[in-house]
Amino acid sequence: VRLDDHGSQRSGLDPTTYAFTHRVRVRFAETDAMGIVHHANYLLYLEEARVEYLRSIGRPYTEMRSDGTDHAVLECFVQYRAPLHFDDQVDIHLRLAGTTRATFQIDYLVTVDGSPRATASTAHGAINAKGRPVRLPTWLVELAQAG
Amino acid sequence: VRLDDHGSQRSGLDPTTYAFTHRVRVRFAETDAMGIVHHANYLLYLEEARVEYLRSIGRPYTEMRSDGTDHAVLECFVQYRAPLHFDDQVDIHLRLAGTTRATFQIDYLVTVDGSPRATASTAHGAINAKGRPVRLPTWLVELAQAG
Amino acid sequence: VRLDDHGSQRSGLDPTTYAFTHRVRVRFAETDAMGIVHHANYLLYLEEARVEYLRSIGRPYTEMRSDGTDHAVLECFVQYRAPLHFDDQVDIHLRLAGTTRATFQIDYLVTVDGSPRATASTAHGAINAKGRPVRLPTWLVELAQAG
């Protein structure tokens, strides 16, 4: 698996091109001594948005996990464009960006008041309880094709 | 279980009264927008010190876990005395402070260059893979009595 | 400053005795290899609830910070009663539990579906931009007396 070489351009800056939006509010604990959100914490926002996206399409991640399937993170890419601050209301826009037999990619745009703060992409593989790759479920492949 | 009501006094300020010391260096990610280490991250230092203490007495936590026993955290108390900053070399002094049939307490002193920054206590219970309380191993009870 | 010696009993199990409730949903990143929320992360929930409480009473923490006042955490105590799991909807109940000239205490009850998962208390001091203690604002003292 390899994130698309032009991933960051494909994660464009137009929120209307994303399928789903989830809002988080920045915790004080997520800031660092530069007074802004630490770069690692963006990945927590992306993950929370993925979980809410799956819930919104009727495929809650908890059900997948109790069925023995996990979504391992294979790759991540984040481009930080402008800082986030404590108490900001942050919108995570996302869309399913493509699949292979065993992997899928999600693209993200992070905004505050409509202004871009970051773009990102993550690649995931479906794995079973032993950590072995398994085929993506049909609904996920079809969803990517429809999107 | 209940941490001793005078726990913070028992976690005295004299490093020589503690059985074990472990040093950590503050990560930038552990600071917050006040420019100091976020209070929740002290618990990570205490945990890392517990793990190193168990290793130092020949009872590595990974072995306990592969034998099906975990040490659930039942209570924690931290008194923050002076801030920690990025890149500080922090000494975590600890001692086993008491046991019951199923629980044990650890007291901590946190210093930088010998100067106290925090005192703390944690209470733990031995649990099996299903999360049920189990008896403490004999060596742990004996260690507490010896200490 | 010293948390009340019977703090954990005062943080009772009846949600109706708390002034404010804030709901968070457990992130996957907040779990650990025991399959439950790591004990340090409860402090993040308490902090988020404090911030929302201050907003709800018209005293947003961001305003205090831009006025040069911070609320340093002086002490924390948490009693873990039952684990939290990924995707749980967690209610953080809190109340202002007392003040001195420069410090205040908050008590918490953490529940899921009304069932208690943890009780906690935190003690805070008002500090200025140089980290020096300052008097609590009048409104905070009056609020504690009224509560």
Place this chain on the structure above:
Amino acid sequence: VRLDDHGSQRSGLDPTTYAFTHRVRVRFAETDAMGIVHHANYLLYLEEARVEYLRSIGRPYTEMRSDGTDHAVLECFVQYRAPLHFDDQVDIHLRLAGTTRATFQIDYLVTVDGSPRATASTAHGAINAKGRPVRLPTWLVELAQAG
């Protein structure tokens, strides 16, 4: 700034091609309910290794910060190849991979017992206390040319 399109290949799997190695031990708190290190926490290891690298070449990050310069993270890319577990001793190999007038890139290889677990790249910009981009110091440009 844009991470090199073939960054993940340039972050090759041969540890001897990296300039510096820093070892960390996985904390229990860094694992998640899959029983492995959560993907966001790799960024903390990379950051800790960068800080130790700067110290090793006589340019401690704390000095830069007290001189009013920070290294903002502009981009990050991580490819996760095999999981990390609690208590693993993890080697972070890194090298300075290139500079522009205001930015530099670092490539990483993450191994356990010599076996690759992840490759990564981060891009950074020098900024002043107001968050404005400033020129890289000469020593950093020369170091990149020498490397």
